[in-house]
Amino acid sequence: MKLRTSLMAAIGLAFAATAAQADINVGVTVSATGPAASLGIPEKNTIALLPTTIAGEKVNYIVLDDASDTTSAVKNVRKLISEDKVDVILGSTITPNSLAMIDVVAEAATPMISMAASARIVEPVDDKKRWVFKTPQNxxxxxxxxxxxxxxxxxxxxxxxxxxxxxxxxxxxxxxxxxxxxxxxxxxxxxxxxxxxxxxxxxxxxxxxxxxxxxxxxxxxxxxxxxxxxxxxxxxxxxxxxxxxxxxxxxxxxxxxxxxxxxxxGPVLVADQLPDSNPVKKSAVEYISKYEAAHGKGSVSTFGAHGWDSGVLLAAAVPTALKKAKPGTKEFRAALRDALEGLKEVPAAHGIFTMSPNDHLGLDQRARVMVQIQNGAWKLVK
Amino acid sequence: MDFQIALLLAQDGITNGAIYALLALALVLVFAVTRVIFIPQGEFVAYGALTLVMIQAGHVPATLWLLVGAGVLAAVVDARGALASGQKGRLAGVLAWNAGYPLVLAALLYLLPLATLPLAVQVLLALLVIVPMGPLMYRLIYQPIAAAPVLILLIVSVAVHVGMVGLGLLFFGAEGSRTPAFSEARFEVGPMMVTGQTIWVVAASIVLIVALYQFFGRTIYGKALRATAMNRNGARLMGISPALAGRLTFLLAALIGALSGVLIAPITTIYYDTGFLIGLKGFVAAIVGGLASYPIAAAGAVLVGLLEAFSSFWASAYKEVIVFTLIIPVLLWRSLTSHHVEEEE
Structure with a gap:
């Protein structure tokens, strides 16, 4: 009897150990140096602010710099997938890099959320691009x-x-x-x-x-x-x-x-001037206060917010995927992809995301405002 | 295009051409004396401008630490050399110049209220930080391989360029900056509006070119540099130290680069990597002069500036292509007309 309990305890411990090992690994490649550095640096800073646990699971972010270079971006993604066994890729900062990464993530069946703007990254959704999502407005x-x-x-x-x-x-x-x-x-x-x-x-x-x-x-x-x-x-x-x-x-x-x-x-630029009824205001202000707490007042930029939104999408999709499979498996990656595609009305810094099988961006007109520069500051045009 | 537009474009072209001319002169000088094709010339432009920006914002310029680091390294290298050759008397001088100067400058920058100083003092401080990097760079990087073939020196130059751009991103960040104009004055000349800064750029370039001309023609150091450029071994036999010539050359190159940066910072936005393209256009001009002739290089620089201005009007998408394609007919013409004998290989 005693033996049996201790055996069960040992098995239980072993299970607990595997669960701890199966953290969610998130691979990130951003252009923190090179011509796109002014976009990539705030994104890199933002990744450090993303939640370290989602639905009780520990999340590890592995951040690499691709130097605004297409070849390095592809190399980073291959390394993240083969060596770090990541469950999802965030990045890259710019369109050429993101386009080049599509083949690699599709081959490895790993979902990817790009922070680059071009519509071509996610349109049209085909066999390869079904793995790809993006956060910036078209x-x-x-x-x-x-x-x-x-x-x-x-x-x-x-x-x-x-x-x-x-x-x-x-x-x-x-x-x-x-x-x-x-x-x-x-x-x-x-x-x-x-x-x-x-x-x-x-x-x-x-x-x-x-x-x-x-x-x-x-x-x-x-x-x-x-x-x-x-x-x-x-x-x-x-x-x-x-x-x-x-x-x-x-x-x-x-x-x-x-x-x-x-x-x-994106509304995040003038978040504090938005009327309280605007659904984006709360989530945008949340990002701004987090970023400014870490990097000083006035340091926030809309580019970093695209990185934040990729984290928001991930945090919204992971709980659904966790119900279907364990992190680190092929099934989890597929479930995560499906969960991302099924996201509805997720409030983020740049707008409200509602994905569908034909739309891997998911932003509508709530994701843009007209702004005028007045007295050296951004002013919302009503 | 009417006459007024042509005049405006010409004015723009000449302003840019004046800067390219200065850089072309520095490139020709460095190549003539040390056989180094000085790719990092443009970095001094960005470093000079952005150091001034940091001083004007009241920060201690980050480039200071590069100077201190390089100075201490050079002090160690030189002190070891002096001890090995038993010249203990040189030790004090070596340490004072290489390590003492940057530290004194650092103390000065920490004590002075940088943001409120007059512009002239801020510019002087920026130059005091950047210019000594030239001779230090020669001492640490080029002097140990001074006898290497041109190709090796070129490859090292590329490495130094890449290193300096990387450090520039670290020091200044990814975003660009501008400085306030030296003078807000505007003059109406006929149909044109000429800004005070344009006059500053052109006048400073002319003054610098005349000063260089006088330096090479009348001073003993200038003549020593010319002698080294004409015949390295002959100059050596006459007691001119090639190391001194090299350091002096790099001092001038850094001075010209940093000053160019300070001059154009009010006209255009300067980024940590802006220098390369400006340097490259200076290089096209230097090639027009065959990397040997100062007057032709200066004329080539004005040509590059004008070509750039007019091509940006007619075919803005192809501007750089047009400017850099200029090098092909020039090279053809050069290789057909000159009978150059390779000095090595």
Whole structure:
């Protein structure tokens, strides 16, 4: 009898030990260095704030830097899957990296939540992309918001100046398509590089076309360069930026030349100005207070919030998946994927996520607001 | 395009060209004296500008620690050398310059109210931090391999460049910064609006070029550098130390780089990795001058600046392609017209 109890105790202990070993492993690859570092660093900081236990299970985050480089991103994912046996991948920061990672995660049947913006990452949902989800709003959603604001404010002709890379190209595609449909006339289309030290030529050409408004499609502080050049040359039309500039460094660099600029953004940027009835307010403020407690007041950016949202989706999906299988198994990864796809009305920092088999982004118009820069701060446009 | 736009573009091109000219001169100088193709030249631009930004924000610049680290390392290396060769008398000097100077500067930066100092003093402090990195870099990295082939020196330069960009991200962060303009003055010249900063850039470049010309023509150190550039072994036989020549050259290169950075920081946003592309355009200009001729390199730099300005007007998406394609006809023309004999291999 005594033997039997001790035997059972031993077996019980052994089970407890395996359970402890079967933590949920989350592999993260972000671009904390290289050209996208200003996006990747807040994301990396955010990962450190994500919950360390979900539904009673311990969660380990294994964070790697891909240096904004596609090859490194793929290498990181392979390492995370084969060596660390992760249950889910979060990342990467930028579109090219995320696109390259799709093949690897699909092959290993591991769900992935990207923090990059392009719609192509999750659309159309096919055999491979069924494993892929993303948190940032599509450029098309943001383009529509800008064009709505333009047409409501009597803009008839618009000029475009964007990065001479995938970001600028993608925006031009989306924006010109919607502009065409809404009878806005595009009068100029120029490009500049994020490393440029002067955009005088492009700005002069756009001003010669006399547009009512101009859209600058750049991300981070490089987008301040054309804006400053427009002001210096005395441009009086409306200036629009994209949500890529929504961090405080942009305000610092652009200074008084950015007064009056309009941009679409995730509600997290102006969370404290949202009416209390807005469903996003609570979850957005939660992220902001957590981030600012760790990194100081005014340090929060919308990019970090995309990372936070990936964590929110994960935390919402894991309890469902845990009911079906144990972490560390193929079945758990599949269950996690199904749980992510089945998420309904999950409030996060950038909006409310409702996934479906055709929509692996899950954001609607509640995920964007128009913002104007006033007195060096973001102001919600009502 | 009308006349006014052309004038504005030309003004923009000449302002950028003036900076490329300074960097091209530094590249030609470094190559002539030490045979190093100095890829990290552009990093001094970013370091100079961003160090000034940090000083203006009232922070002790993070680059100071690089200077202190490199200085202490150089002090150790030099002190060992001095002890090994039995020259104990040199020890005090070695320690004072390599380790003492950075520490005194560090103390100064900690004690001064950085943010409230006049601009000229802030610029001077930024230069005092960055410029000594040039000779220290030569001492620690290039002097031990001074006799290596050009290719090895080039590979080392690439390594130094990558290292400095990485450190730059660590020191300054990923976001860019600007500094306030030296002068807010604006002048109307005919149909054009000329800003005070543009005049500062062009005037400072001209002054620096004239000063370099005088330095090489009239001072003993300048002549020693020219002698080393013309014939390294001959200069050595005349008692010119190649190590001294190397350090002096890198001092000038760092000075030119950091000063360029300080000059353009009010015009454009500077990032930790901005320097590379600016340096590369200076390099195109230096190639136009065959890495040998100062006046042709300076003219090439203005050409690069103008080409950049006008191509950004006509075909903004292809601007960089146009600027860097310039190097192909230049190289063709150079290789067809010159009968250059390789000095090694």
């Amino acid at each position: 450029d098309a959603q943001m383009s529509t918001a800008i064009i709505e604001h333009m047409t409501n404010n009597g803009v008839k002709t618009v000029a475009f100046i964007g990065f001479s890379d995938a970001y600028g190209e993608g925006w031009y595609e989306q924006f010109s398509a919607v502009a065409d449909a809404r009878k806005l006339k595009m009068v100029a289309n120029e490009r500049f590089a994020r490393t440029d030290t002067s955009v005088t030529g492009q700005v002069l050409k756009i001003m010669a076309a006399k547009p009512d408004a101009v859209l600058i499609a750049g991300s981070g502080t490089p987008a301040a360069l054309p804006q400053k050049a427009f002001k210096e040359r005395g441009f009086t039309g409306k200036i629009y930026q994209t949500h890529g500039v929504a961090n405080n460094d942009f305000l610092r660099v652009c200074g008084k030349d950015c007064e009056g600029t309009f941009l679409p953004a």
